[in-house]
Amino acid sequence: MVGLSVGEKHFIQGGIAQDLRSDGRKRLTYRPIYVETGVIPQAHGSARIRLGATDVIASVKGELGKPSALQPDKGKIAIYVDCSPTAAPMFEGRGGEELSTELSVALQRCLLGGKSGAGSGIDPSSLVIVEGKVCWDLYIDGLVISSDGNLLDALGAAIKAALSNTGIPKVNVASETSGDEQPEVNISDEEFLRFDTSGIPVIVTLTKVGRHNIVDATSEEESQMSSAISISINRKGRICGLTKRGGAGLDPSIILDMISVAKHVSEQLIDKLDSEIAAAEADEEES
Amino acid sequence: MAAKPGSAPTTYSPSLIQKTRPPIFKDNDLDWVRPDGRGFHQCRPAFFRTGAVNSASGSAYAEFGNTKVIVSVFGPRESKKAMMYSDIGRLNCNVSYTTFATPVRGQGSDHKEFSSMLHKALEGAIMLETFPKTTVDVFALVLESGGSDLPVVISCASLALADAGIMMYDLVAAVSVSCLGKNLVIDPILEEESYQDGSLMLTCMPSRYEVTQLIFTGEWSTLDINEAMQLCLDACGKLGKVMRSCLKEAASASQE
Numbered sequence: 001m002v003g004l005s006v007g008e009k010h011f012i013q014g015g016i017a018q019d020l021r022s023d024g025r026k027r028l029t030y031r032p033i034y035v036e037t038g039v040i041p042q043a044h045g046s047a048r049i050r051l052g053a054t055d056v057i058a059s060v061k062g063e064l065g066k067p068s069a070l071q072p073d074k075g076k077i078a079i080y081v082d083c084s085p086t087a088a089p090m091f092e093g094r095g096g097e098e099l100s101t102e103l104s105v106a107l108q109r110c111l112l113g114g115k116s117g118a119g120s121g122i123d124p125s126s127l128v129i130v131e132g133k134v135c136w137d138l139y140i141d142g143l144v145i146s147s148d149g150n151l152l153d154a155l156g157a158a159i160k161a162a163l164s165n166t167g168i169p170k171v172n173v174a175s176e177t178s179g180d181e182q183p184e185v186n187i188s189d190e191e192f193l194r195f196d197t198s199g200i201p202v203i204v205t206l207t208k209v210g211r212h213n214i215v216d217a218t219s220e221e222e223s224q225m226s227s228a229i230s231i232s233i234n235r236k237g238r239i240c241g242l243t244k245r246g247g248a249g250l251d252p253s254i255i256l257d258m259i260s261v262a263k264h265v266s267e268q269l270i271d272k273l274d275s276e277i278a279a280a281e282a283d284e285e286e287s
Numbered sequence: 288m289a290a291k292p293g294s295a296p297t298t299y300s301p302s303l304i305q306k307t308r309p310p311i312f313k314d315n316d317l318d319w320v321r322p323d324g325r326g327f328h329q330c331r332p333a334f335f336r337t338g339a340v341n342s343a344s345g346s347a348y349a350e351f352g353n354t355k356v357i358v359s360v361f362g363p364r365e366s367k368k369a370m371m372y373s374d375i376g377r378l379n380c381n382v383s384y385t386t387f388a389t390p391v392r393g394q395g396s397d398h399k400e401f402s403s404m405l406h407k408a409l410e411g412a413i414m415l416e417t418f419p420k421t422t423v424d425v426f427a428l429v430l431e432s433g434g435s436d437l438p439v440v441i442s443c444a445s446l447a448l449a450d451a452g453i454m455m456y457d458l459v460a461a462v463s464v465s466c467l468g469k470n471l472v473i474d475p476i477l478e479e480e481s482y483q484d485g486s487l488m489l490t491c492m493p494s495r496y497e498v499t500q501l502i503f504t505g506e507w508s509t510l511d512i513n514e515a516m517q518l519c520l521d522a523c524g525k526l527g528k529v530m531r532s533c534l535k536e537a538a539s540a541s542q543e
Contacts, residue, residue, distance in 0.1 A: 247411035249497025
């Protein structure tokens with residue numbers, strides 16, 4: 001994918017070993033994060049995140065639907081990611097499809113928690129309007145505009161920003177209906193409800209190059225990885241999801257080490273992201 | 288199908304000290320048992336058989352309780368012309384369900400998520416450099432879904448690869464653990480999976496003690512992760528032995 005000469009490979013690996021990466025960062029430093037919210041007026045909430053040359057957009061849309069029979073007290077949340085061929089020629093056709101599914105699955109796993117909804121960033125029971133009859137279906141869509149590594153962290157951050165930007169219209173149930181009838185609902189276009197986004201985890205991907213872990217790898221650095229672990233961690237320091245990429249096997253104790261490193265990094269990332277989101281929201285209101 | 292008595296150890300439950308946590312189910316719920324009567328750390332008996340499909344280069348059948356899967360391996364064969372030159376081999380994985388595998392009649396279509404998980408779990412164990420320019424196909428079919436489908440598919444696939452004579456560093460054994468309330472239950476069945484608060488799946492190469500794939504969902508504390516990983520690693524080690532003995536049995540039977 002990324003064509004690198006032997007010299008360039010050595011340069012990247014040697015830099016990582018000496019804690020000075022080719023763009024001047026240390027191993028555990030992120031690239032500057034730029035957040036913009038409200039970029040898609042058609043959606044209920046949206047955000048754009050830039051991490052170096054990686055550029056992603058996330059949008060949140062709610063639709064009224066019916067809760068599934070198995071879980072009548074929970075709304076549905078779906079996450080899809082689309083890799084546009086404008087970002088890289090390899091995203092065209094099947095190549096993009098594979099990456100899209102991989103990212104969607106990883107995000108669902110990292111952000112939506114277990115089947116019963118435990119550990120989920122958004123409480124699915126907060127989406128229910130009338131139990132067993134009406135609920136919000138939340139569609140979260142991510143779009144990769146430009147890719148320079150670390151897509152998962154960027155998408156995770158974009159979804160977090162988009163959700164804190166989201167206002168779901170308040171729904172008034174018109175009248176009490178009995179039996180199996182669908183209740184009449186009235187969607188307010190003035191009152192909006194906001195989500196509690198404090199519990200939404202951030203995703204930290206640790207990429208292993210040689211014997212060292214780095215965060216926020218660029219695509220050149222990613223091409224040199226032996227394996228990578230994406231860990232989603234919430235503000236309380238609890239692990240909400242984990243996926244591993246890359247084939248090479250890891251010793252279990254190394255994985256536990258990586259988890260504790262990720263925990264440490266995540267604290268700074270959450271603070272940074274929260275302040276960026278707050279600044280972006282303030283900007284949006286001014287304009 | 289049932290395992291021959293005395294032929295191989297059929298259970299791979301981890302031997303762990305009974306944990307000292309207080310039970311979460313108080314009073315009359317104290318004697319809470321799993322739907323199939325197993326202990327929390329007790330696995331279903333595992334049954335493996337190689338050579339399930341004659342036309343394939345290698346194949347295996349696995350049966351863990353109600354979960355039944357069949358995996359066949361084809362190749363190595365020449366990669367498609369459209370593919371770029373590669374000096375290492377390619378692995379192509381596909382997991383599909385039969386229409387009658389699930390309680391509700393399904394579509395029987397490919398399971399993309401599992402296919403990519405299977406690929407990621409196996410690629411680290413296979414010596415891809417031993418068959419450059421070629422592709423190995425791994426097709427898994429879930430005949431009956433009874434919970435812990437993916438771990439069973441992965442273990443069965445690595446056995447099928449071994450049966451096909453594909454060079455591997457080690458067999459890959461996979462085990463999952465579900466978190467129900469505060470309890471960790473190993474090798475969950477379908478019913479338990481639908482109520483789980485979190486799950487962890489670990490695939491590892493037991494003899495090398497290396498984790499090839501690890502997935503968690505739900506909210507976990509570091510302590511729980513430690514405990515769940517230990518459980519899985521212990522179970523994987525034992526499952527690896529069961530798989531190995533199945534291969535040995537097949538090899539000695541063909542010599543006779």
